[in-house]
Amino acid sequence: MTTRAQLRKTALTFREVEEDTTAGVLRYSVRGKEFASLTPDGVVRLRLPGAVAAEAVAAYPNASRLSHAGRSIGFQAPLAEVGGQHLWALVMAAWKHRAPAKLAADLTAIVDAPAQPVGDLPRSIGKPATRALALAGVTTLDQAATWTEADLLALHGVGPKVVRILNEILAEKGRSLG
Known part of the structure; x- marks a missing residue:
């Protein structure tokens, strides 16, 4: 079972991450762009590119697409159901998706080294x-x-x-x- 603390530790691993809570929703952003959040009822929401979001939705029975203004912007699921290692990969993908190109390229270089x-x-x-x-x-x-x-x-x-x-x-x- 993945916990709020694990989500926090994972999200804060990446560079230039800001954490805040608004109306009970815990949010993580990079340079002002939200990439992950956790609702008060324990649903993790990740901003992901289409293909990654589709794979994540398919992996969890209680997952669904995260939508805004009628378009898919990511993935959401009960945090407790998302495996810890998979959460790490999804949060990294969300951070890279929302981070400025130079920061994302730096991360890719480190991971691929x-x-x-x-x-x-x-x-x-x-x-x-x-x-x-x-x-x-x-x-x-x-x-x-x-x-x-x-x-x-x-x-x-x-x-x-x-x-x-x-x-x-x-x-x-x-x-x-x-």
């Missing part, structure tokens, strides 16, 4: 954590050192093992996390 360490980040933190850190603009140990453990753990793809590894490497250099 070979599984190599970025900057001087250690290979041992793994591809998901490397990608999550790069998405957040952290590509070096010096940049990682400015983050707190709590902030790192809030990134989708960064877990306690990654924080431990970063702490150990930084300690060897006489440094620590922010």
